[in-house]
Amino acid sequence: MIKTYDDAVKLLTSVGKFHISLGLDRISKILDLLGNPQDKLNCVHVAGTNGKGSVCAILASILKSAGQKVGLYSSPHIFKYTERIQICGNKIPEDEFAKYVFEISDLADENNIDLTEFELLTAVMFKYFADKDVDVVVLETGLGGRYDATNVIKRNLCSIITHVDYDHMERLGNTIDKIASEKAGIIKPNCPCIVFEGREVYRDVTDKLGSLLLMVAPFAPTDGLALKGLYQQENLSLALACIETIFPEISKDEIDEGLRNVKHICRFQYIPEFNLIIDGAHNPNGIASLKQSLDAYYPNKYRRFIFGCLKNKDYEHMVQSLFDSGDEIYFYHFKHQNSCTVEDLQAVCPIESKELTQDTKIDFKDDKLNIICGSFYMISELVDRFGIDIEE
Known part of the structure; x- marks a missing residue:
């Protein structure tokens, strides 16, 4: 019997799956069984309390305009799970989504790996993007950073940390410093990190790992940006710094086209x-x-x-x-x-x-x-x- 998208949704929202349990053991085990598809991908990894989804959307739009085959992983979805996994703005087809969900879920069950909803989705994303041979993945963390399922990657092209504030304190800590320390967990050895807040923990982690720390002023002009809201200045500043640092070959015309065409629904x-x-x-x-x-x-x-x-x-x-x-x-x-x-x-x-x-x-x-x-x-x-x- 062929499993449908609706069947996949029922599985993902079932009592056994629909909860949060931070940690990298389960996602590491299932990805190992899948051949570690995440190791084949070039990722820009984005964490933060607010703004990370907009940063990801801006980056993906610019990279698409520059001719890159770009994968985007974001959360949460508004209408359908397929919004979370996109290639060049095209959502994963529902039939393929269901196929990947059940193949990976069955493999996990066979090996007694109890994946959460987000871990299963993250495994689907890595396998799908690797199978489709994308050039770049723009990867948004789900919650925190250090123990988020997306942080199973060993290296990244760049990490970006947006504004950090109080949220999910029961899991990340009850001070800004503790929360920022969890976000800083996505910083990788010898991989640049871009921030606009000068927090000591970012400097300490990048110094320890030999990574470049780039702090940008959050005042990029947003006249040509399709997204509205004063806060987009901060998000755009981070995205442009990433493009200039990691993709310097992308032209101003390609950047401007990406900014005009970026879509990120339900943000102002x-x-x-x-x-x-x-x-x-x-x-x-x-x-x-x-x-x-x-x-x-x-x-x-x-x-x-x-x-x-x-x-x-x-x-x-x-x-x-x-x-x-x-x-x-x-x-x-x-x-x-x-x-x-x-x-x-x-x-x-x-x-x-x-x-x-x-x-x-x-x-x-x-x-x-x-x-x-x-x-x-x-x-x-x-x-x-x-x-x-x-x-x-």
Whole structure:
């Protein structure tokens, strides 16, 4: 019986797979059985609290414009798992995705290797990209760095560490220094590392490993960049520094073409038909960046928010920093086992709010700027419900 994409999704989201368990033992064992496809790939490895997905998208777009066969691995997905594994902007076909998922899952079961969802996806990605003989892989970490499944690679073309802030503290540590130390785990011997924050741990690790540490100013002009949001200055600065350092042969025209064509949905994405901003900000720093961009781009617009988040996030800080008096606020309890309840959100919100229920009517055509934010995991539910077309 042929296994389908839907079958693969059921496997990946099953109780036995859908959890986080950091470490490199399991991913190393399964990749060894697969012939270590990761060793055949040239990777740019990107870690950080916020911005790493945008950096990856920018890099992949520029490399594609320069004629490279570029693989992109990112997370999470908004609509389908196939978004996570792309070659030159083309998602892995659903039938191939299912084939790889079950081949690798069966191999793991035969050898008593209990892979998590992310480890299985990461193994699929490495095998798929190696089989397709890609030139470069732009590789986004899932969580942290040191013990993230993507960090099974022995070398990289370059490591990039974006802004580091408080998130996943139960796994990465409760101070910025501890979190940054986990991110610095992706730095490899004699491989350059690009940052824009001058943290001591980056210097210590690169000195120890004999790696070049390049610190860039986070002020690249974003006029020609398709992605919006003030925070894209930082992300673009890191991406351009990588291109200049690792791919100096790429021309300005190719860079400009890549910047015009980059796509990264649900990152300060404006949907004009609904006068709507969709942003995946899901931690205090991301919310602060969103608020800063809203104030800069839309300083005099009345705002309507639809907000939901996971209960393991610092939602009190997020809620209290995002909203202003006069904002219309709807809280949403979405279909995720860790979705925060409306009651918990309302308890920490200093401004009057309402629950978004199945009966709530939203007039997207009035003069208010609409914003959906707080979690990537609720976006697909809301765009389906309201009939919002997001160009992928």
